[in-house]
Amino acid sequence: MTPSTFNLSRAMRRGVALSISFATLVAPGWVAAETIGGGTITTPAVGPAPAYAVDGSGFALVKNWDFGTSATSTVRDMATMNTHFQYHDQHGLDANPGYGASMVAPNAATAISGQPIEGVDTTSPVRAFFPETLRTYLVPLNGATLLDPYLLNTGSGAFQPRWTLSGGGTRLEQDVLWETRVRYVVPRYFWFALWTDGDSWDEGAEYDLIESFGYDNAAIRGGNNFDGRYWHSSVVGGSSVTNYHVNWANGMTANGIPAYLAPVYNPTEWHVWTWLYRKDNTYAAFVDGVQVQSGTIHWTFGGGATDRPVNMSFHFDGTWGSRKPETRNDFTLPASELAGKYYEWDYSRVYLRTEPVKDNTDTTGITITAGTSAWVANSTPTGYVGTNYLHDNNTDKGIKSVRYTPTLSESGTYNVYMRWPSGGSGRAASVPVDIVKADGTTTTVPVNQTVNGGTWNLLGTYALSKRNASVTIRTTGTRGTVIADAVRFTPIANEVIVDNSRLSSSDKTGTWVHSRSTPGFHGYNYVHDNNDGKGSATATFTPDLPVAGTYNVYARWTASESRSNNVPYRITSKAGSAVVYRNQRVNGGAWQLLGTYPFNAGTGGNVVISNAGTSGHVVADAVRFELVRP
16 A cells, blocks of 8 residues: 555545645645644644544634554554553552552653562553554553452553643533544453543542443342443443443443444444533533433532632553452452553544634724723623623714734634623614624624623624624714624534434334345444335434524435335425435435425424335434525
């Protein structure tokens, strides 16, 4: 495989949208373009966008740990690994107390006191780089032939970044998206976890994106460990819509995800795990782009809204064994069973998103026009953004204006908000506010500043371009004082994908069979009608659309000669219902346009896939709604 072919295939496998000329593709500079990043929006990384648009746009890649020896990777060897990662947690422990495997340090320079060291306490590799991945192995320590969690005679290649985030949620004032692509071979009594915690801990900042423990030992010796074919995702110090920590076995099935078993859901295959933590302290967890949990958490010491903020640290744990009562895996195991057992890491990326807010005190992006008398800065009453706000002193009407020009990370659809201080006496009741949209046209919104002070007020939803977006507050035709304080731009999702895994029993009629046998599906599987019960099977895909507007509607299927060539799709939109037919024998593994339709916001529209009048297997995989214009 040539270097250009290799890099292209790797990018396509990860879902990266590429538009690259052949000359660029083979240029030496292109293959080394990705970077690790400095950890902030002002020092971002170079690399792909999130694999799944789970919460709209506007995310900046700030950490890009892309493992492998290829030129496109950012962490290619142990020297780089040692620079950016440590082999103990941020509390100075080389393993989590009570669990059966210790983290192994690569050398004495990276070890803490008493920690096992690769090549000293081990005879087999603990970490090894491959062209596109890093493998971390489970190994016996000091020649042990019988592994015992109580003896801590097993080593793991678990690791943790040296970099942390300063707080989270409202304390960070940024949305965090953490995405990791990983697979693992399952030894008995394994423990696999992706989790984040704080530098101080007291019933507060911890979130386990995935945590799964071995085989069910309860029937063997009275322990209460749960079956490792399932997983749990838990939050400590917050609330959860689905509390996996209480009932792990329902962790996947309660959300429509089949059991942790091949071929329906095979953990030895690659999967993308995503955690979204918003600055309003809400969070959501996703598996292959499908939401499986949501809730709230305050990233503080103690977990309270006003408690001391703590750092956010990311853990990559592929380990074994546990003697803790709640995760009982305290059985001995012959060391030979660890041969060839490893966790394989493709990449892990952290993205940050800050809603662009332009305040009157900003040094850039603010254009103030005044007449013979200037705008007046004031700091009473309260409810403004920053240190003060401006008002026109009710003079020079039609001459004064303030234009806000945001720095948008990308063109897209935004909710535009405006703020003014509390109080309303003497204010103008119809302030003209001009919003320049992506097509260059301007929409003027009359704003009543006599009410709703001290909060963000929605002006509307607009398609904006990062090249020419602006909001201008004018005084033309106003009676009363005009306020110019701050404007906020909140990106919203430009697309909503409904996967078959999110369909409840009430969304389906007839019999549908889960399958992964034909590649090209969205998420981790698709369903088909088994070429049976013709006319009885329907699957209804209902999106929750963020805004009213015109949407391109796409469907996806896996293609085969055994498929039907006339599958009916009924699209119900604001315009009514329309039926289109698609040939599922061809064009599999890609989004296929069904048409363009107007939809209201919310869940009023849907797409129904039916097997009525078909001959051959009918596939129901996923439906995508792409916002064309609001």
